[in-house]
Amino acid sequence: xxxxxxxxxxxxxxxxxxxxxxxxxxxxxxxxxxxxxxxxxxxxxxxxxxxxxxxxxxxxxxxxxxxxxxxxxxxxxxxxxxxxxxxxxxxxxxxxxxxxxxxxxxxxxxxxxxxxxxxxxxxxxxxxxxxxxxxxxxxxxxxxxxxxxxxxxxxxxxxxxxxxxxxxxxxxxxxxxxxxxxxxxxxxxxxxxxxxxxxxxxxxxxxxxxxxxxxxxxxxxxxxxxxxxxxxxxxxxxxxxxxxxxxxxxxxxxxxxxxxxxxxxxxxxxxxxxxxxxxxxxxxxxxxxxxxx
Numbered sequence: 001x002x003x004x005x006x007x008x009x010x011x012x013x014x015x016x017x018x019x020x021x022x023x024x025x026x027x028x029x030x031x032x033x034x035x036x037x038x039x040x041x042x043x044x045x046x047x048x049x050x051x052x053x054x055x056x057x058x059x060x061x062x063x064x065x066x067x068x069x070x071x072x073x074x075x076x077x078x079x080x081x082x083x084x085x086x087x088x089x090x091x092x093x094x095x096x097x098x099x100x101x102x103x104x105x106x107x108x109x110x111x112x113x114x115x116x117x118x119x120x121x122x123x124x125x126x127x128x129x130x131x132x133x134x135x136x137x138x139x140x141x142x143x144x145x146x147x148x149x150x151x152x153x154x155x156x157x158x159x160x161x162x163x164x165x166x167x168x169x170x171x172x173x174x175x176x177x178x179x180x181x182x183x184x185x186x187x188x189x190x191x192x193x194x195x196x197x198x199x200x201x202x203x204x205x206x207x208x209x210x211x212x213x214x215x216x217x218x219x220x221x222x223x224x225x226x227x228x229x230x231x232x233x234x235x236x237x238x239x240x241x242x243x244x245x246x247x248x249x250x251x252x253x254x255x256x257x258x259x260x261x262x263x264x265x266x267x268x269x270x271x272x273x274x275x276x277x278x279x280x281x282x283x284x285x286x287x288x289x290x291x292x293x
Contacts (some may be wrong), residue, residue: 003075005039006068008032009047013057013065072116075138090119091276094130094142098220099263102240103160106144110283118276131155134180134266139276141267143284146196154270158281160288162260163196163237165203167252168227174250179209181252186232187211191218196261200235203258215257222250237261 009100010019012032022029031068040047047061057065095104104122106168123133127144134142135152143160151157167178169185182204189211192196195248199217206210214232217223221235228247237260265284 002035003072005035005042006072008035009039009061010068010072012036012048012055012164013061017055038077054122069138073097081248086223089117089273089276090121091141091273091280092121092123092135092139093280094125094139095146096125096127096130096142096240096263098145098237099143100124101221102242103204103263103284106287107280107284107289110287114283119281131258131266137270139267139268140271140273141265142282143265146262146264148195151266155266155268157264157266158284159262159264160284161240161263163239163263164260165200165254165258166238167250167254168224168234168236169250169252170227170230170233171248171250173233174252176252178252178254179207181233182209182211182235185212186214187218188223188226188232188234189213190220190223190234190236191216194218196237198223199237199259200259203235203254205255207256 008021008025011024012018015021015024018029018032018036022032025032036048043060043064045060046058047059049056049065080185093104100122108120113118123130123139123142125133127142127147130139130142130144131147131151133139146157146159167181169176169181173181173185190200192198206211215226220236220239223236224244224247226232227234228244228249240263243249263282267281271277
C-alpha cells in the first residue's frame with residue numbers, strides 16, 4: 001500500500017474537499033481522486049462519500065482514520081530509528097504566528113547549516129492547538145506562548161523570550177503619558193481571545209482605564225500598520241522583529257509592572273526523535289543569545 005495515498009486521504013478529511021487537499025498537496029484534483037480510488041480498492045471499502053463538490057468521511061473511513069494517522073507517524077519514525085547514530089530524519093515542529101515569522105527562521109538557518117540531513121515539517125497554528133498536538137504526539141515540539149495551565153508530565157518547556165506589554169503609538173506621540181494615551185485615544189485592541197490579548201485587557205482593568213475601542217484583531221503586524229496610519233494606539237507585547245517595513249512608531253513602556261508574554265518551546269519527552277529535538281533546543285538557545293531584541 002502506498003503511504004502517500006493514506007496521507008491524501010487524511011488531508012481530504014482534514015480540509016473538507018478534494019480541491020482543498022489538492023492545493024495543500026500541490027497536485028491536481030484528478031490526481032487526488034485517482035489516489036483515493038486506488039486506496040479504496042486496496043482497502044476494499046468506500047472511504048470518502050462525494051456529494052457534488054463536497055466530501056465527507058464514510059463510516060468505514062472513520063474507522064481507519066486514527067490508525068492511518070498513527071501509521072504515517074510510525075513510518076516517519078523509521079528514518080530516525082534507522083539512523084540513530086547520525087543526526088538526521090524528519091523533525092515535526094509547530095509554531096505560533098509570532099514565532100513563525102520572528103524567531104523560528106533564525107533557528108532553522110542555524111540547524112540546516114550545521115545538520116543538513118535534518119528535514120523539518122512545520123505546522124503553523126495558535127498556541128493552544130499546538131500544545132494539544134505535541135501532547136498527542138502529532139508534533140515533536142512547538143514554539144508557542146507559555147500556557148496558562150500546568151503541562152502534562154510527558155511534556156517539557158524551555159523559555160526563549162519575554163515580551164513586556166508596551167503602548168504602541170504614532171511616533172509623534174512618543175513623549176506622551178502611556179496611560180493618558182490609552183484613556184483618550186482610540187484603542188486598536190489585541191484580540192482578547194488570545195493569551196497576550198487577555199494580558200493587555202487585565203492591565204487595563206487593573207489600572208481603571210476604560211478605552212475608546214475602535215478595532216479588535218489578532219494580527220500584530222496589522223495593528224502596527226493601523227497605528228502608523230493614525231487609526232489609534234494599542235497595548236501589545238513587544239514582539240520579535242521583523243516588524244512591517246517603513247512604519248514610524250513609538251514603543252512606550254508602561255509605568256506599572258506587568259506580566260510579560262513568554263515565548264518558548266514545548267516538547268514531548270516520549271518522542272522517538274529526541275535527538276532531533278535536542279538539536280532544535282540547542283540551536284534555539286544559541287540563536288536567542290545572538291539575536292538583537
